[in-house]
Each structure stands twice: as C-alpha cells, then as structure tokens.
C-alpha cells in the first residue's frame with residue numbers, strides 16, 4: 704500500500720529553475736542566459752557561433768522529395784533523453800531554448816509534414832491543434848522534470864491600441880503557447896536596452912514571479928548574482944541583508 708506523507712506544515716526553500724525571458728532583438732536575452740551555470744543552447748536562428756555556450760541547432764530536415772528526414776520533435780526528444788542520462792564530472796546545468804517561438808513553429812511544421820498537410824487546420828476535427836498542444840505540453844513538462852535550469856527565450860512585439868494610442872509591449876510568442884509555457888515557469892524577465900553605440904545600458908526587469916524568493920535560499924551563487932541584476936527580483940531590505948552577510952564573511 705502507498706505510504707502517505709505525514710501531516711505537517713513544510714517550509715520549502717524555494718528557488719526559481721524555469722525562466723521565461725523576452726525582449727527586443729539585441730537587448731541581451733542570449734547574453735544573460737549564457738551566464739547561467741554550464742549552459743547548453745538549443746538554437747533556432749543559426750547564429751549560434753556568436754555565443755560562447757555549446758549549442759545544438761534545432762531544425763526539420765527534408766530529403767530531396769520534400770519528406771521529413773529529421774523531425775525537430777524527434778531531435779528534441781533525443782536531447783531530453785540524453786540530458787536525463789547525463790553522467791561524468793561535467794554536466795550541463797542550464798538548458799536555453801533560443802528562441803521558443805521558432806521551436807513552436809518547427810513542432811507545427813513537423814506535425815504537418817508527418818501528416819502530409821499544409822497546416823494544422825487541414826487535419827480536420829481539431830486533430831492538428833490537439834496534437835500540437837499535447838506535443839508542446841509534453842516538451843515543457845519533460846524539460847521541467849530535468850534537474851537543471853530551463854530558460855525559454857522569446858522576442859518582443861509592440862501592439863498599439865488605435866483608439867488610445869497606447870503601445871503595449873509583450874512577448875512575441877502567441878498567448879496560447881505562452882500560457883502553456885508560463886504555467887511552468889517561475890520567473891518572467893524582460894530585457895531592454897537604452898542608448899546607442901558606446902553608451903548602451905542593458906536592463907532586466909522581473910515581469911512575473913511565482914512566489915517571493917529569498918536570496919539566502921538560492922544555492923547557486925552564480926544564479927543569485929544574475930538574479931540580483933534583475934530589477935524587482937529582490938527588495939531593498941533583502942539586498943541589504945545579503946550585503947551585510949557578505950561583509951561578515
């Protein structure tokens with residue numbers, strides 16, 4: 704018979720492991736993600752040689768007849784299995800999905816190619832969309848179960864309300880996909896930059912947070928340092944407290 708846990712009040716030491724970062728092009732998304740501990744980048748835009756982190760290019764490959772030779776879905780599956788079975792002294796500790804918008808498009812493409820249709824809608828009775836959603840859900844859940852940090856990167860779009868003239872900036876990933884991923888993220892960070900040329904300043908601000916995190920609970924000093932650089936992550940009191948602690952040591 705199953706043994707149920709004891710009735711008690713737990714005091715979890717929460718730390719964030721799943722991140723969603725969005726921001727305009729060249730605002731420092733990849734740069735920031737690349738500073739996390741031992742990163743592996745799943746790259747989609749083909750400019751991976753610019754980064755310092757090891758990377759894997761994700762894509763659907765087709766043969767001369769246009770049939771799917773290598774599916775991005777299979778490729779992602781294989782990577783997840785390899786990460787589940789990492790051994791040796793040096794392990795990847797962070798997985799960066801750069802950019803998740805493209806991964807979603809590739810999953811969609813792979814499903815279409817495998818089923819010989821032009822678009823998900825062509826599969827009839829909502830089957831295509833259902834298949835897409837379950838594939839994305841599974842991917843995100845598999846990543847969440849990995850014992851590592853996961854960073855999803857998305858670009859930025861701005862939408863101007865024609866009546867009020869107000870501009871809203873948001874992640875470029877479609878809302879319904881964002882909701883699937885965001886439901887599994889602990890922290891949403893927006894990157895931005897101000898100025899030009901030699902006078903650029905890079906900013907990071909926390910847009911959403913699952914729970915209040917205490918800096919003392921963040922075990923990886925590198926991650927703590929990175930999070931300290933994000934506006935709104937910690938309160939002034941929290942920052943002063945850990946500063947005092949550091950001075951003591």
Ligand SMILES: Nc1ncnc2c1ncn2[C@@H]1O[C@H](COP(=O)(O)OP(=O)(O)O)[C@@H](O)[C@H]1O
Pocket residue numbers: 726727728729730731732733734735894905
């Ligand atoms: N915090 C930072 N400090 C110094 N340089 C930065 C910083 N963030 C980004 N950069 C530089 O800005 C450029 C664009 O950053 P990148 O991370 O590639 O942008 P994105 O991924 O958002 O398109 C890179 O050359 C990078 O070195």
Ligand SMILES: [Mg+2]
Pocket residue numbers: 732733734801
């Ligand atoms: Mg980038």
